[in-house]
C-alpha cells in the first residue's frame with residue numbers, strides 16, 4: 432500500500448530513480464517538482480477539484496495549466512481526469528478506483544490539500560503508479576484550537592445556552608457548566624493535532640493522558656502527558672478528544688463495548704473523522 436508523502440516533501444526533494452520518468456525538477460533554486468504533460472512538451476495539467484487559497488492557485492498557474500472545477504459528479508471527474516496529470520482535492524472528493532481507471536495512466540499524482548487521506552484509494556493509486564501526497568502540518572493549529580473550542584464550550588454548555596437565549600429564554604440554572612481544571616482528558620491519537628490539544632489542555636490545568644501505540648514517550652513527557660493503555664484512557668477520562676486517522680483499525684473504535692466502559696457523563700470531542708465513532712452506539716448510550 433502506498434505511503435502518503437507530504438506535499439512539502441514532494442515539492443522540496445528530488446524523487447528517487449524508481450519514480451516515473453515524467454516527474455522532473457523544473458525549478459532548481461526552489462527545488463519544485465512538477466509532473467509533465469503526458470501529451471508531451473507542454474505544461475502539465477492540474478485539476479483542482481475543491482476550493483483552495485488563491486495564492487496556491489496562482490503559484491500552480493506559473494508551472495501548469497490549472498483547471499479549477501468544483502462539485503464535480505463522479506462521472507464528470509472520471510471524464511476530466513483522463514486529460515489531467517495531477518489532481519488536487521480536499522476531503523470532499525472521493526478519489527476511488529474508478530478515477531484511477533479512467534485516467535488511463537495519465538494521472539501521476541494526487542495532492543491532498545489537508546491531512547486525512549481516507550478519501551483516496553491508496554491501493555488503487557499504487558496499482559496505477561500514482562503518487563499520493565498530503566500536507567500534514569497545514570492545519571495542525573487550526574484543528575487543535577477548534578478541538579479546545581469544542582472542549583470548553585461543551586464543558587460550559589455554550590451552544591445550548593446560546594440557542595436557548597436566542598429563543599427568548601433565560602435558563603441559567605439549566606446550563607450550569609463544569610470545570611476543566613483538575614479533570615482528566617484522554618487524548619486518543621498523540622500525533623501533531625493530539626499533541627497540540629494536550630499542550631493546550633495542560634495549560635487549562637487538566638490532567639492529560641494519552642493512548643497512541645506510536646507516541647514517542649519523550650514528547651509525552653515534555654508536555655506533561657501520561658501514556659496509558661486504551662483501556663485506562665477510556666475508563667478513567669472525564670473528557671475524551673479524538674485525533675486519529677480513519678483506517679480499518681480505527682473505524683468504529685468507539686462502539687457499544689467501549690461506551691459501556693466509560694465513566695458516566697464522559698464528554699467526547701471528535702475533530703478527526705465521524706467514522707471513528709459508531710454513531711448508532713453513541714446514540715444508544717447517550
Ligand SMILES: O=C(O)[C@H](O)COP(=O)(O)O
Nearest residue numbers: 521522523544545546547
Ligand atoms: O484532514 C484534514 O486535513 C481536515 O479534515 C480538513 O479537511 P478539508 O481539507 O476538507 O478541510
